[in-house]
Amino acid sequence: MANKAVAVDWEDILSKFATYKGTIKSFCKENNISPHQFYYQRKAAKKRVTPVFHAIDFKEDAIPSNSSLTSSIKIEIGKAKIHIPSHDRAALTNILGMIMESC
Structure with missing residues (x-):
């Protein structure tokens, strides 16, 4: 009988x-x-989960104030x-400020 790969x-x-309290050897x-x-x-997973950073320009003319803009920042x-x-400059500024305070 041949062994089937699981x-x-x-x-x-x-x-x-991530929540295991023992050693890697015992976990394995x-x-x-x-x-x-x-x-x-584990090394391959770290390579797949690469953080993405996009710069945000806070200059007055960088963020349009018109309500027709439908894109959002996630x-x-x-x-x-x-x-x-x-286009919600106040919300964006407040949320980013709170995130920066907690880091």
Whole structure:
């Protein structure tokens, strides 16, 4: 009988490890994966989750004040998702100020 390869949900494995209190070696043993596979997949996941930064210009003429502008600025930090109309300068300034204070 040939051994069938079992598909591993690496996103789920890495998510479980985030709250695991033991060592990588014991975690891998409990989840039937090799430490080599774990390190490889963790490194690959870090490469896939690259933060994106877009500069925002706060000059008076940089943000149009017309109400026909429908685009929004999206900020995601962990599970928090903030969507601000790009023409709402006051909301944008307040939210970014609060984020900067907490960092």
